[in-house]
Amino acid sequence: MSEFRICPDSGFYFHRSAESLMKVNAVAGVVALLVAGVLALGVVLTRWQEVHLLSPEDFYLALTAHGINALIFWIIFFEMAVLHFAASTLLRARLATPAWAWTGFLLMLVGAIMNNVAVFQGNSSVMMTSYVPMQAEPHFYLGLILFAVGALIQVFVFFGTLVVAQQEKTYEGSVPLVTFGAITAAIIAVFTIASGAIILIPTFLWSIGYISHIDAEMYRIVWWGLGHSSQQINVAAHVSIWYLLAGVLFGARPMSEKVSRTAFLLYIFFLQLACAHHILVDPGVGTEWKIFNTSYAMYLAVLASMIHGLTVPGAMEVALRKKGYSNGMFEWLRKAPWGNPVFSGMFISLVTFGFIGGITGVVMGTEQINLIIHNTIYVPAHFHATVVTGTTLTFMALTYLLIPVLFRREMILPKMARLQPYVFGGGMTVLILFMLGAGTLGVSRRHWDMDFTGAALPFEYPGMAYTLMAIGAIGGVLAIVGGAMFLLVTVGSLLVGKKLDSSAGLLQSFIGKPLARDSYTTATPETLPMAPRLTVEEHGSAGFEAPGTFVLAMLLLVTFVVYYFINWKYLASVWPLG
């Protein structure tokens, strides 16, 4: 018999099996984040040339483990929790085949541990990309393969749950937008994991001596089918969570279901194209293919992101204006709940992802401009703006919601929680901006020593590069402090937070009001109804419903255009080549 409980504060239904899987996936992800964060300290303090903490062996080991734990294990574990939430909880459906879901989770867990063991043994410091012909230990690759297979199984359980929901008619009409976004993420995940299997299985066989040779260029092209698309799972997932949080916080509804869903469809069609971002300066790759691939076919996936960039804050603005914050352009934003980490985390994520992550990504993914950026520290600066201030901060914001709703615990240290998104997002933004600058001066990524100690020929970076790296590192340390605050609050709440037993408003939960104790029932949940229709006067589609958001969007566009052409100008100043 399926057992459900209804969260008295949020109204969300939790199916018992789905709930357990959400919990274990989220907790496994947070453990990976902890490992990644500790290693980040070693990386940051080594690249700060005046500190130069680790030996080269330890640095490259730490960098490999940091990359894999942060970019793969933390994010994908957490995404599995998000998928089960989007299918089972949002649609009020039982989880399809819990046994398979557990199998998937356990495979992921074994794989993640196996891969970490390989890296920490010291002979697999090959970086996250593990470019051949540099070779890691066989269990490095095997760990990743098991992790991927486990993730694939959980993704199929997600699809199965959608089928259950549809057959058992647990909802009316179409699936909610948030679930639609999660479906987008899951479809991209299937493509990604297939690419990973195509390249990692032969690489594993090569590492045990079964295959004698893997073509290094072919490896790069197929590996990035995995490596780049996996980041697009994150984009689809965190955009979906933005919509979710806008709904939970403000009762916001999409400005237009059609527009937002079409934008997700564009992701499905075009977003996973872009493995070429990483091979724009590789030998012999065709120009036409590079232009088509790197631009996601005429930037249609960028268009999709620009659409979400308007509709997510726009939905919030419309909802807040309706609540009476309608003076001027920005009263809705000024009076938004900046002390609530669910909101502040989400909004900082939205802004940094759009203004920094998005713009730098498009610039460096431009075929010719990549010549002045490839493999410089600009690259990690860019993707920290997408996966850290973008995805990770969004997941953190969601976690603050899940502690009371999913885990039924009162949050400890609410003041620290309130501060955390600012410390983490602010520190990370400093790291990103200054590393972007250092990358423009040519500073290399994945590099132990800016001084080139022991090189036969001397070379010096300009003094400014050292200054930029040092300030960036200070930002990095601040971000790590912010990460530690997050872990302290969340892990602390799970371990010693008071169990919740009487009801209060959901949004008060983080300031310590107790919530109701959960009780499970075998009764079938009520069918999820369609959202109520808007009355005519609420519609107001003739004018601009969200003028403040439109101003912000135009600001984004102007920044984008200016920065884009600055980079062309910079490119025009280097040696002519062809």
Add this chain to the structure above:
Amino acid sequence: MTSYMPPADRIWWKVPVGRQELVWIAIALVWCLIMFAMMPYWHVYGKQNLSTEAYQTTPEKFGIKVQEMIDKYQVGEEGGIPIVKPPAGSDIYQLGRLWQWWPIFELEKDKSYRLHLSSMDWQHGWSLQPDNINLQIVPGYEMVLKITPDRAGEYGVVCNEYCGIGHHTMVGKIYVRE
């Protein structure tokens, strides 16, 4: 009534889209098309485009070509690495290996050369500094591109693809003379 409930209209794809979104989509689409057009435009009018000329090769074959060039045009040595001064317009060969760029070039300003690059072992990153041109060097592939150094001076070639424990010592040189 929210983003996590089924749409209010069963046939949501027929609900008209607000003016604000239509305007933004139109602006964004135009910008996307401009960006898309910039890449072919630069192939026609820009001076920095990466050639797609490349050949499959082996470390042995490529090493022989490098050595032949060094035998012909060597003019000196620095840090144990030969300096070669090939004639303007010629084919010049540089190899990357753990942990060297070999040899050093002495080139003439505003003259073009056909630069051939390959790796003897793992992947390397050819990063010309301070000009900041960055190329991926992959074993088994010989990349060919025409370069025209347009400023005299001393340039470093830093390896910016991680290639093992001595990665940070992998520095090469190119001199450009008036």
